[in-house]
Amino acid sequence: MTRALHLPITLAHAKGAYTVRLSIGSGQRPGNFVLDTGSSTLVVLPHAYDPDQDASHTPTTWAQEVRYGGGVWAGPVLRADVHFDGLHESVHLEAAQFSRAQAQAQDMHDADGLFGLAYSGLDIAHDVRDYLSERGVEPPLTWPWPFDREDENLCDFATLLKQQPRVTLTPLFTALADAHRIDNRFALLLRRPLVHVEDDSADVALLAADPLNQGVMVLGGSADHDADPPHRLHEGSFSDIQIVHDLYYNAHLIAVQVGDGPRIDAPALDPKYEHRAASNAFFDTGCSFVILEATLYRAVLAAFAQHDARLPALVERFQQTFAQQQQGLPNADVDALDWPELHFFLRAPDGSETRLTCTQEHYWPRNAMRAGQAYCLLMSQMKNWPNQTILGLPLLAERYCVFDRSAPNGGCVRVAKARGADAAWSD
Known part of the structure; x- marks a missing residue:
């Protein structure tokens, strides 16, 4: 092995x-x-x-x-x-x-x-x-x-x-x-949710050479990955999230919090979707967005408005621009406003809560897809989709994530801060 x-x-x-x-x-x-x-x-x-x-x-x-x-x-x-x-x-x-x-x-x-x-x-x-x-x-x-x-x-x-x-x-x-x-586990060191572009003429080779576009996949490895060569790829301790079903990497989302505002309870999965969705949230590295269940999305936008009345309008402007032109918004327009952190509370293996924080640099990545453009990666539940939140790359950016399928009670996702790009490759 x-x-x-x-x-x-x-x-x-x-x-x-x-x-x-x-x-x-x-x-x-x-x-x-x-x-x-x-x-x-x-x-x-x-x-x-x-x-x-x-x-x-x-x-x-x-x-x-x-x-x-x-x-x-x-x-x-x-x-x-x-x-x-x-x-x-x-x-x-x-x-x-x-x-x-x-x-x-x-x-x-x-x-x-x-x-x-x-x-x-x-x-x-x-x-x-x-x-x-x-x-x-x-x-x-x-x-x-x-x-x-x-x-x-x-x-x-x-x-x-x-x-x-x-x-x-x-x-x-x-x-x-x-x-x-x-061994029955794998890990991903992830930097960003969308490709970082400083020059629109950059080809694939130049994009691949950008450290912000690089990561690591580890197949197998020990349960804590502390001793794996070439030394560990994370900093600090892990926070664990229980896998509650093995359809996707299903998790139980308890609540979302915008900045230091009140917690917003995440609704339970409608029983009619249990056979096809299994839980009210799952981790999806193939998704560039955090796709919030519809009522959660509306509540988050309302909380944005409480933080700064201008925020929801910029989110809507991005959505219209992207739908019509497949373009983002100028970095400066996003940088001009103060965007709060988003906190996601998920069930831990011991029944307690694990909090994962998504910063504005990851749900509004700059120089994303094109130089000088920012993309809003918060999205409402898709049409004909179960009332379920999809925890995509913005929540996993700058993290080292171990998908441990061998852990007790169906497995867990272990999350720690990713090491810096230079340290991760030079050790």
């Missing part, structure tokens, strides 16, 4: 999420994959992987269609070797299950795919063997892809799959742990 595999990660490719480099197949062509604790599937885009050029690949009779908050894709499930080349060691897994996105409406910017880090309950495929056999596809395999490519929204395909037998896949991280290649 590899004790701790350290992997560089970066915001340079996906811009609003971190990617890690891994290789699929016998040719070991590297790709940059979004790290997403809000999903479970390893999916690769067609430009980054050709099964016909991979001697290690095996087709299946399974197909997947996966929908996120802002995108959807569909494709065949394949098996092939997956390789991780760390800073000090390497790990590979034979016959890993993954999908190739044959049809997709998902913008991953310059990333080559997505590495879902959540549990198997989200990694569902369907066996279309009988369907293909009835239509004369022999052998009844999903590679080469035998389906219509004109269903742009994939609605017809989703309906078709729901009529076929379900198959629960084994996510890549789960497979690594089950094969005893690593």
Whole structure:
């Protein structure tokens, strides 16, 4: 077993999420994959992987269609070797299950795919063997892809799959742990929620060289990560948050506080959503925003107004500008106002509360996506989404986060301050 595999990660490719480099197949062509604790599937885009050029690949009779908050894709499930080349060691897994996105409406910017880090309950495929056999596809395999490519929204395909037998896949991280290649935990050192841009002409290489766009992923490692080479990546002690369900990295959000104002109680998850959401909050590294349950969002904006009556108007102005032009607001407009800290209170493993604070530099990051622009990363609950808060990258920025799936009672997320960029890489 590899004790701790350290992997560089970066915001340079996906811009609003971190990617890690891994290789699929016998040719070991590297790709940059979004790290997403809000999903479970390893999916690769067609430009980054050709099964016909991979001697290690095996087709299946399974197909997947996966929908996120802002995108959807569909494709065949394949098996092939997956390789991780760390800073000090390497790990590979034979016959890993993954999908190739044959049809997709998902913008991953310059990333080559997505590495879902959540549990198997989200990694569902369907066996279309009988369907293909009835239509004369022999052998009844999903590679080469035998389906219509004109269903742009994939609605017809989703309906078709729901009529076929379900198959629960084994996510890549789960497979690594089950094969005893690593311990059943991983950690992420994260700097910012959006890519830092000082020059709009900067290419991916220049963005990747910016320390503010760099981070670290540690696969495996000890429970406290204190002794892992190259020395610890955090400062001070950890604060622990209980994982209350293993669908996502589900947490129980107790309350939110704006500055030193009164606490705002977080509503419980509506029972009708328990089967698909599990709790009233979850940690999602694939999300650039903190997406607050609708009543919480309104209460936070009201608390902003109590702090300074001008604050809600600037949030609304950003939302309109972003919706119309995909642009942020000038840094100076945000800097002109005093933005309060946001405090999130979550259930700890011992039943007490753990407080995580989100500073204005992380929910209003400057020089984000473009030089001189700030983005507001607070958002209200999405349409048709459960009454649930999504704890995305702004809450995890400048933190070292250990997702310890082996901890008692279903696991926990351990959070500490990230070490400075120079210290993290030079020790």
